Amino acid sequence: MKNYDFKAIEKKWQARWEKEKPFRAVDFHPTKPKFYVLYEFPNISGSLHMGHLKGTIPADALARYKRLNGFNVLFPIGGDSFGLPAENAATKTGINPRTFVENGAKTIFSQFKQLGLSFDWDRTFNTSDENFYKWTQWIFLQLFKNGKAYKKKGVVNFCPNCQTVLSNEDSQGGKCDRCGGDVRQEERWVWFLKMKEYSEKLLENVDRIQMAENLKEAQRNWIGKSEGMQVRFDVFNDKDEKIGKLEIFTTCIETIYGITFVVLAPENELVDTFKVHIKNFAEVEAYREKTALRSEFDRMSDQKEKTGCKLDGLYVVNPLNNQKAPLYLADFVLATYGTGAVMAVPSGDQRDYDFAKKFNIPIIPVMDGDISEHAIEKKEYLAKNLKMVNSAEFDGMPVREAKQKIAQKVVSMGVGERKVNYKMQDWSFNRQRFWGEPFPIVFCDHCGTVALDEKDLPLVLPETNDYMPNAKGDSPLSKVEDWVNCKCPKCGRPARRETDTMPNWAGSSWYWLRYVDPHNDNALADFEKLKYWGSVDVYTGGTEHITRHVLYSFFWQNFLYEIGAVPTKDPFIRKMGSGLILDDQGKKMSKSSKNGVSPLEVIDKYGVDVARLHVHFLGGYEDNTPWTFDGITGITAFLDKVWALSDMIKGEAVSKEHIYELNRLIKKVSEDYENLKLNTIISSFMIFIKKIRDDGFITKEELRQFLILLNPLAPHITSEEYENVFGKNILEDSWPKYEEKYLVEDEISLPIQINGKLAKVITVSRTITQDALLSEIERQYPEIYSKVKQVKKVIYVPGRIVNIIL
């Protein structure tokens, strides 16, 4: 046979798949069970990169594997096209974002076709398509109507460089997730989605989904559930008049007798409530202004150096021991968590300890430990179960017991109750940008905030050529006057549209549902079709934004389930995060990295099938793997040998020489496809080929089965070779079955250990009895025989190992 001309043959098969569409998913297939494989849709920004190669191929292999196993597979693709790349292109070069997206999508999808990916191209869309974002807006309307979306003036993360509000998620560490610049705290109008309400449901989702433990932990930490107590303190002025109450949240109720002060967040509105009683209000105001100007980043960068301001003229009383405690403001207390107020126990919390030292506040020990240098914190005192001191009737009690007893006392006194708190905040959902979904909301002087009617969706983005925010930082849409000015849908009087747009995350928080029924004009997807396709069985993609993306997805699907729009609570059954391809510096390979290699370059030089195999022979799917061309010749040589198999055909049925290897191959390869362990699949194929070449022949049936097994990974070469030999399309064939009985060898080599160390390997019958085995060892290895005489104990695991203890 001729040499394998990868360029011509790959082109031939890709053209055929394009024309014949063999990878279309069939709604309501009468016989085949469904299987939904999802690859996280790409951001429409640039060209194909190594991350795509690493991420798409396993999903494609799984989809192809499942099809050959008789499943009706849904394996769709689309474009995440709203967001920064198009917006940046618009502001920098003036190109229309819509044009940018059209070109970008064309490029990336044609490159995906070059990878031989078996997507169902009839279901493709971009999130910026009107008939897609119509339904994103529809979902927002439902959230709004059900009270899950609200607009509020709030202190938010604002990126001066990007001129937009960011969610907490987008501004971690005080840095803008997009541009990397410092984030400021600013007061603005913000749309929030009530995600916090869903904390418990999201935790259940996290428990149910099959996902790597580190990713699950990251999500649990993000939600940040913590169980403690909320306790009420009476507040007094300097005339000892009771003027109100404040509540604190604590997870360390056992330290309550050690309170020497109470701290409010600077933003806490109680400061305004008690304003008239505060003697140094000017000073207090100055402190509040100072902290408001500091970015989150500044606040964190000098964690050690506590700042604060006393509220002169106010004090609180500890309800358990009636001790007075002064009140402070300090920015180490966050307004957004708990009640925005804490009881400070310097002996049991290092932050309180540092603050007390700086402001000369007394430190009262509540446990029998040394606090001369630093506080004894919860982790330590619970581990050591220290005894209580200075805690009234609880003195001498071990702290773990006191924790329960004090909690009971607080409850029975009626001054507090058990309470659960979450770190996760409501999702800030608006951006001052052009290239996003417009909110289907208008503001009417008469009717207030009014939702558009569903029949008026989509609310289409207007055309403009000015993509910059105005001087006040309002969205570019605010400049499009004839779009902004409209009629109130309720009363018909003049009104103005919401000019902010939704964040990039909006479309990606529900897009998998749309693939099920992408052309539906009456619903986000037909309910029966949603029922048929159910949850995504396997969802692959990068790990970069996985925590947020998965939590947002859980949130929306939970909500849609509650309003009866979808039949399932879980968006995904199993989520796998692909590792990175690293450059030779050990850094993520990207366009900006010096040593970046494009997959197109590899394809051009070696062919797609080689590229597909090589990337995954380098390492596991979830591992980060350094890229190298080293070893690619091994893959090329392997595929050459696969191609040469058709010259070695001798005989028809499976031969007795190969029956064991073939059955073992089927078993191993099948298991590894299920688990996306592509690297060990490839090595199994290599071992099998070695055996075939040693024997000098392969039968026709063996070749047929081999090509099917390899097809999901190397679809082009196997399709061509199969057609050459069998005159049919390999896709019409089905997955080979193995039989257990062929996997059992009669003769096995059994390791013999002496005192747990390997001594010999003996070839015996698989089912040999212990006595027969021992006499066989005596016969074959007399040097061990003498030892056998002093044998103490024999551990014999039939078929596995024998260990002789002397």
Place this chain on the structure above:
RNA sequence: GCCGAAGUGGCGGAAUGGCAGACGCACGGGACUCAAAAUCCCGCGAGGGCAACUUCAUGUGGGUUCGACUCCCACCUUCGGCACCA
């Protein structure tokens, strides 16, 4: 600081508690060739021995077990996530 994952030849990496280093690369030797490339065969963790063999080896130190890369405890290192969350 907290949470999580991982540490195995020159390299990428394999190993349901049961023959550590599969498979591939690189390297060494040989065959073919005028020669080279390609291809094929053999070898390839380290130390010792002419050899059959033998000792030591999965980050470090302990432990459980007949038997540990695998399980437990402590520590070191790397990577990832979170970070004043009371």
